[in-house]
Amino acid sequence: MSVIRAGLQRITNIIRNGSGGILSRFITNSALIENKTVPQTPKEVISACNKLIEENASRNFAIVHLLGKQWRVTDGDLLVVEGYWPPNIGDKITLDKVLLAATKDFSLIGRPLVQPGLVTVTATVISKGLSHTRTHFKKKRRKQYMRINFQRAEQTMLRINSVNIASKINEPSKNVF
Amino acid sequence: MxxxxxxxxxxxxxxxxxxxxxxxxxxxxxxxxxxxxxxxxxxxxxxxxxxxxxxxxKLKKQDMIDLWNTRITAACEQHNITYYTLKEGLDRANIMLDRKSLSDLASWEPRTFECLAAVAKQKVEYDGFNDGTDKNRPTGTNLKLKDVMLEAWLKENKKF
Amino acid sequence: MSNSNLFLKSGFIRAPLQNGVGRFVPQLQRIVLKFCKSNGSSRGLRDFIEQDLVDFAKQNPSVVVYLKPRRHRGPVIVAEYLNGDRVWMGMHNKTHSEITKWIEVLRTQQGDIASLRLRKYQYTDYPSVQGPWTPFTFKDPELNTAKLPDPKYGANNRLPMTATEKLRLMFEKQKLNDVNTAE
Incomplete structure (x- = not known):
């Protein structure tokens, strides 16, 4: 099975949307070792993806929206976000706004977010402090105009604990919130 | 002293x-x-x-945006799509990935980017939006008349 | 271009000893409050010590709190962290509430983060899950054994539709329409 997997680099992509959007898929093969029938219909694609989710063969990554920016995140990542953010050190947090989640074999693209229960991204807040001093210096030459301002932003450091593609696709998720 | x-x-x-x-x-x-x-x-x-x-x-932010644009364009070209078409397709399909994520995917996750390019292409075709810059539209040598006519018929009858 | 003479050194994000992956360890090791018992500049610090210090010590059992009453010297807080950083902060003429906020900052930091300019706001050990892009990612592996020049690989198949083809298409569509109207 692993040999076939190694030969078949098959990517299936499914677009998920809360309000039932268009289902489209794209499959690429490179260096097919065996003549395996590549799934064509949406049902086959979904079942293939569900099988892959169960096997959990490789590392997952997700693109998460946090504090107005998008971050590409895997297990064990460190992230520093700037600005006012309430969570305190030691808090365990789930990052819910997941735009895209993928593994080596398939990717789930959200329109714009993937289904809430499908992907869980957990993180721990490690440190909160003030950044280095940013000097805002304005000068107009020969006009005796010089202003200097100092700014320090609040920085929070996060450690991403895990990115899990939890449930199967097309199954209604259990009560998430 | x-x-x-x-x-x-x-x-x-x-x-x-x-x-x-x-x-x-x-x-x-x-x-x-x-x-x-x-x-x-x-x-x-x-x-x-x-x-x-x-x-x-401020300039650094602009420079980064330019860099990301260049990288996304380069990756698009490999999949025979233009940056404009990609943006158009992703916007219409409601996929809100920003330039930073797209360029990240293009450099480090080429397969996912391939998927995104395909999605954009399909969406743009479904919408009938042709910007005329895709150079890989069928040429005379591999023109399959039957497929083309079928496409035209389906469009007229709005089968999808 | 060395880093040693720069005013603000730059570096990348680090967390000591994989903090947060398994257990989370608060990074503040000890905090030393030096104050004067009578001088006015230490008033805020003295108020903090009288009112909030015990609660602080109870809520943070991993932090060792030292008090050093020093006569005729200004009030100072020195925080030491598990990675060896020492942060000296003067509390001269600071109010009780300001000192509470600064102590909160010192407690939640993981070292002297103000002395390092972060070059990137993300750190990952695994930048690529699917394998990074190489010029050979989307090339046909048969190119390895192909004998170039090859008519298949050298074919020019990215031409736009020519006028002849467009005419053909229009003709066929017209035929279809005629057939439809005839029916």
């Missing part, structure tokens, strides 16, 4: 002069020559450096 002449033209500007100048010299420690050691020259250069740093913070 006997000093026969009074030293003229030297006066201390204040007790804090050393510390005031030290704030400038600390920032100028890595400059060359007199800019590192003489206050009047150091001050000018330090002010320029700070002003440049302030302006550059």
């Amino acid at each position: 006997v000093f026969l002449s009074v030293v003229n033209f030297t006066r201390s500007r204040g007790p804090d002069e050393f510390w005031r100048k030290r704030r400038i010299f600390r920032l100028a420690a890595h400059y060359i020559g007199r800019s590192r050691n003489c206050y009047s020259i150091a001050v000018r250069n330090v002010h320029r450096a700070l002003a440049y740093a302030t302006k550059a913070r």
Whole structure:
């Protein structure tokens, strides 16, 4: 099975949307070792993806929206976000706004977010402090105009604990919130 | 020792002069020559450096956006799609990935980017939006009339 | 271009000893409050010590709190972290509430983060899950054994539709329409 997997680099992509959007898929093969029938219909694609989710063969990554920016995140990542953010050190947090989640074999693209229960991204807040001093210096030459301002932003450091593609696709998720 | 002449033209500007100048010299420690050691020259250069740093913070953001655009365009070209079409397709399909994520995926996750390009292409086709820049539309040598006619018929009858 | 003479050193994000992956360890090791018992500049710090210090010590059992009453010296807080950083902060003429906020900052930091300019706001050990892009990612592996020049690989198949083809298409569509109208 692993040999076939190694030969078949098959990517299936499914677009998920809360309000039932268009289902489209794209499959690429490179260096097919065996003549395996590549799934064509949406049902086959979904079942293939569900099988892959169960096997959990490789590392997952997700693109998460946090504090107005998008971050590409895997297990064990460190992230520093700037600005006012309430969570305190030691808090365990789930990052819910997941735009895209993928593994080596398939990717789930959200329109714009993937289904809430499908992907869980957990993180721990490690440190909160003030950044280095940013000097805002304005000068107009020969006009005796010089202003200097100092700014320090609040920085929070996060450690991403895990990115899990939890449930199967097309199954209604259990009560998430 | 006997000093026969009074030293003229030297006066201390204040007790804090050393510390005031030290704030400038600390920032100028890595400059060359007199800019590192003489206050009047150091001050000018330090002010320029700070002003440049302030302006550059905005420019850096613009530079990064340009870099991301270049990378996304390059990745699109490999999949026979234009940056414009990709953006159009993703926007219409409600996929809100920004330039940073797209360029990240293009460089580090090529397969996912391939998927996104395909999605954009399909969506743009479904919508009938043809910007005329895709050079890989069917040419005479591999033109399959049947497929083309089927496409036209389906479009007219709006089967999808 | 060395880093040693720069005023503000730059570096990348680090967390000591994989903090947060398994257990989370608060990074503040000890905090030393030096104050004067009578001088006015230490008033805020003295108020903090009288009112909030015990609660602080109870809520943070991993932090060792030292008090050093020093006569005729200004109030100072020195925080030491598990990675060896020492942060000296003067509390001269600071109010009780300001000192509470600064102590909160010192407690939640993981070292002297103000002395380092972060070059990137993300750190990952695994930048690529699917394998990074190489010029050979989307090339046909048969190119390895192909004998170039090859008519298949050298074919020019990215031409736009020519006028002849467009005419053909229009003709066929017209035929279809005629057939439809005839029916």
